[in-house]
Amino acid sequence: MRRFILVLAMLGLVLPGTVAGQLATELSSQVRDRYVKVSASAYVLRNVTLIDGTGGPARANQSVVIEEGRITQIGSQVDIPPDAEMLNLSGHTLIPGMVGLHDHLFYMAAGGRAAPLMFSGPRLYLGAGVTTVRTTGSQAPYAELNLKAEIDAGRVPGPRIHITAPYITGGQGNTTMTLLNSPEQARRFVAYWGEEGATWLKAYTNIRRVELKAAIEEAHARGMKVTGHICSISFMEAVDLGIDNIEHGLLTNSDYHPDKEPDRCPRNNLAVVGAIDVSGPEVAATFRKMIDAGVAMTSTLAVYELFVPNRPTKDPRALEAMSDDVREVYLADRERIDNSANSRYTPAILQNAMAYERRFVEMGGLLAAGVDPTGNGGALPGYGDQRNVELLSEAGFSIEEVVQIVSLNGAKILGVDDELGSIEVGKIADMVLLRGDLTQNPAIIKNTVTVFKDGVGYDSRTMLQEVRGLVGIR
DSSP states (O other): OHHHHHHHHHHTOOOTTOOOOOOGGGSOHHHHHHHEEEOOSEEEEEEEEEOOSSSOOOEEEEEEEEETTEEEEEESSOOOOTTOEEEEOTTEEEEEOEEETTOOSEEEOGGGOEEEOTTHHHHHHHHTTEEEEEOOSBSSHHHHHHHHHHHHTTSSOOOEEEOBOBOEEOSOSSOSSEEOOSHHHHHHHHHHHHHHTOOEEEEOTTOOHHHHHHHHHHHHHTTOEEEEOOSSSOHHHHHHHTOSEEESGGGGOOTTOTTOOTTOOOTTHHHHHHTOOTTSHHHHHHHHHHHHHTOEEEEOHHHHHTTSTTOSOOOHHHHHHBOHHHHHHHHHHHHHHHTOSSOSSOHHHHHHHHHHHHHHHHTTOOEEEOOOOOTTSOSOTTHHHHHHHHHHHHTTOOHHHHHHHHTHHHHHHHTOTTTSSSOOTTSBOOEEEEESOTTTOGGGGGOEEEEEETTEEEEHHHHHHHTTTTBTTO
């Protein structure tokens, strides 16, 4: 079986949804020399605690064999390939590479300042263990397409990138988003960006049903998919229109507002939905419709936590990565929030948002996660994805469930789960090596040592140190 898998990989015989691999020999010398620490064609990771991403129980003292970028054996006893490099990793945990489903390549700081992340973004994501991202709304689409090409060619380190077109919305005003005013315009937009290489669309809060329906129809005809941060259209309305994925969970859903009008985002929606009984029939109806239609949901708890008073939102690594002026503004904003006596984002609302996601999964929903490095700027690429692991654990998910949410579930939504998202024999070796036992403490997710993409082991520390002081600049 192992030989059969390797022959298929070497001959390039792949099934639909297969992901192109990138061995160390296909990387530029600059990338290999600076970032790569494991480049052997065959190696064995020995004595690790394995959380494989399938939701099954963690397994201690496992060995994982990698040959030509693919996983060929897993177990307590394995056959050692000739000339394989042996890595004894007692005291470490191995998980799949994270799949970030709301992982922009731009950054937004307090006060609305925005900056592209063409240098720091890919290094932060990959260095923190995110091996695949969906951009989920673009502000500089050609820069993102060019970055994807550079990573795919091996000239820049970074995750696999699934490109989302620029945002589509409705209404009026001076905005970087595309204001759709007719179904015909929506179809032209989708056709153009589909030809340019986008595989996803992102609808935003003020879009109307007629334009979203046209965009979804055109996207599906072209093999593209659509997600949305929506409010003018509720979750249940979006499902009826054919949407594939919905972002953010409870705090953006207008299904439960008594004054909801067609194509309008209701006022004070946060206070209404934040107090909803997540165990009640209204929520069950939303989830039943989503689940029956196969519509997934993306958790972005890390960005919402930033607005809740007195939460642990000053990760020293993130503060170090920010430019000096961005750090100063962010800390001032956090001080204002922590000292606020009447914050709109109360601890109870955050807990309710967590419970909402928990019930979605309990009912059979497909939940993935992403950082969304926007808001007031405290959730950075990669670091915010790691924070999601801690927050999902706080929400009551087991660590095995959490790892599945941040890895395999995202791969399923992207349609690449045959190749990625879990540590299983035959799959591409996208994995994250953590120092410590993640089953004992979710904070171990921050202890990235080596991040494997296509079986190539990248040095996490080098990538993360390289971006210090750059977020908010480049």
